[in-house]
Amino acid sequence: MEKFIYIALFAPLVGSLVAALFSMQPKNAFTGWFTSFMLAVSMIASLNLLQHVYTTDETLNVVLFEWIVSGSLNIPMGFVVDHVSVVMMTVVTVVSTMVHIHSIGYMEHDKGFNRYFSYLSAFVFSMLVLVMSDNFAVLFIGWEGVGVCSWLLIGFWYHKESASWAANEAFIMNRVGDLGLLLGMFLIYWNIGSLQYDVVFANVASLETSTLTWIGILLFVGAMGKSAQFPLHTWLADAMEGPTPVSALIHAATMVTAGVYLVIRSNELYALIPEVGYGIACLGAFVAIFAATMALVNNDMKRIIAYSTLSQLGYMFVAAGLGAYWVALFHLATHAFFKSVLFLGAGNVMHAMDDELDIRKMGGLHQKMKATSIIMFVASLALAGIFPLAGFFSKDKILEAAFNADAYILWATLWITAGLTAFYSFRLVFKIFFGKQNYSDEQFHPHEAKSFVIAAMLPLAVLAVIAGWFEHAFIDFVTKILPSWEASNTASSTVWILILVTSAIAIGGIAVAYVKYFKGDGFSKEWENKAIYKLLINQYYVPQFYEKFVSKPYYAMSVWFFKVVEIKIIDNTIDSIARFIYKLGTNIRVIQSGNLSTSLRLMVTGLIMGLVFALVLAVI
Known part of the structure; x- marks a missing residue:
């Protein structure tokens, strides 16, 4: 029965990916009927799994691959088909299949026909991942x-x-x-x-x-x-x-x-x-x-x-x-x-x-x-x-x-x-x-x-x-x-x-x-x-409450953070550091004169400073 699990799960994804190939092209009825067909395949697989679980009371587990393994954390990309998930799978695929077929007529004259079916099938795939996960x-x-x-x-x-x-x-x-x-x-x-x-x-x-x-x-x-x-x-x-x-x-x-x-x-x-x-x-x-x-x-x-x-x-x-x-x-x-x-x-x-x-x-x-x-x-x-x-x-x-x-x-x-x-x-x-x-x-x-x-x-x-x-x-x-x-x-x-x-x-x-x-x-x-x-x-004025006491204050706070924290503090701090480094570089650049005597004096000065620093560390 493992093959039915993969068919039920991935058939909508196949439909979505195929429809996506035509997403930027003019309407093609093929995308609507193909995605609907793939949903019907997923529905039939789900019904087969429902019958199997109903008659045998067996819980089916599959691991697609090991997903996250780090120390004691081990999370497989695993799926389970039991008495609860198979009911959800059946409901999702039955309704989705009929919605896909209905959509062929509903979206008939829409310019985004192909893109729509790609999105719709991707949604069904995501929903099946949700309900089948273990x-x-x-x-x-x-x-x-x-x-x-x-x-x-x-x-x-x-x-x-x-x-x-x-x-x-x-x-x-x-x-x-x-x-x-x-x-x-x-x-x-x-x-x-x-x-x-x-x-x-x-x-x-x-x-x-x-x-x-x-x-x-x-x-x-x-x-x-x-x-x-x-x-x-x-x-x-x-x-x-x-x-x-x-x-x-x-x-x-x-x-x-x-x-x-x-x-x-x-x-x-x-x-x-x-x-x-x-x-x-x-x-x-x-x-x-x-x-x-x-x-x-x-x-x-x-x-x-x-x-x-x-x-x-x-x-x-x-x-x-x-x-x-x-x-x-x-x-x-x-x-x-x-x-x-x-x-x-x-x-x-x-x-x-x-x-x-x-x-x-x-x-x-x-x-x-x-x-x-x-x-x-x-x-x-x-x-x-x-x-x-x-x-x-x-x-x-x-x-x-x-x-x-x-x-x-x-x-x-x-x-x-x-x-x-x-x-x-x-x-x-x-x-x-x-x-x-x-x-x-x-x-x-x-x-x-x-x-x-x-x-x-x-x-x-x-x-x-x-x-x-x-x-x-x-x-x-x-x-x-x-x-x-x-x-x-x-x-x-x-x-x-x-x-x-x-x-x-x-x-x-x-x-x-x-x-x-x-x-x-x-x-x-x-x-x-x-x-x-x-x-x-007015929906008990809840949307108005959100607008007045959540959205607008949050927007005002965001503007304040942008103008004060982002620009005046963060941006100015970073710009000040950049200006300091640039100015320091400008002032130090004069020592790179190319004169051999000047370079030797700088080397000796550096050597003396290094020896003094080492001596101080030794004494301490």
């Missing part, structure tokens, strides 16, 4: 790789100032989190002497609680940056400046879930520090409702879906923080399917509406885009957690985990968020596809996407429906290495009550959206003048 150092290589590729993809249309700014914001904010991850890795090596997962997790129990706490916090700081958790969250919505299929891949199924994967992978560490885990769960619950409230009023189609992703990541961290690691992984997988297809559907709508994003300027598109409408409707039902779609099974388990842990405030927060999620999801669908038409036929000419684009969306839509049906098989599979969480404190009747209550608020959210946006024209204009609306539409 140690923290190789994970960090993939971690930084997806960061670089996301910078390239978010700022793909670099001629737009907004795209360049968003790419830089995402890159810099992730570097803040990455510093935490690096410090956590340093602490691990300092105390254990290895970065190999198996060695680290076999020895964490021997560490002091304070050391474990710091390691857990620092690793989670890295997760906060990558998974856009408060306060490192503002980059995610701004990252919608990139091509929409990029959002379907990066901001739904892959990079933003890397932080959740890191916590799940480090479960043996976090199990020893439940207080840190509870803190993670509290922050996750806050982010869930925090992002959901911002999605309620936003009118940018992609930003609404981005805030939804942020909210659902909060759900995942609640499960992981409370020790229900397999539940977090389960929701990660189901969310990847329905959220990625929502983004791809949004891309279809953008093409149909000449890149329009304001949902207030849409309406009535169902008749002209029936396939996209139905797919996004089904994906929204899954996101809302309606039975029997995938989101129902995974989201309900997270609520059950919160209730079982006696974290009733967290449960109530997630329960309210479930209602908000259902409302804003169907506000989006009804405003786009139903209700009255809010555009002129002279201005826009909506049309359905190409058949192969819809075909690429269908597998994800089907998985958004049926993925939850495999809950018990998923539990049996991943709990071979993850803790087996069960709702031991919750009676069966209580579980059914929780399910009914959660389903009720989700259906209620859809009903309110139906009344307001399908039957009616939404809330009155007076609502937009209220303080709460202004608070939500």
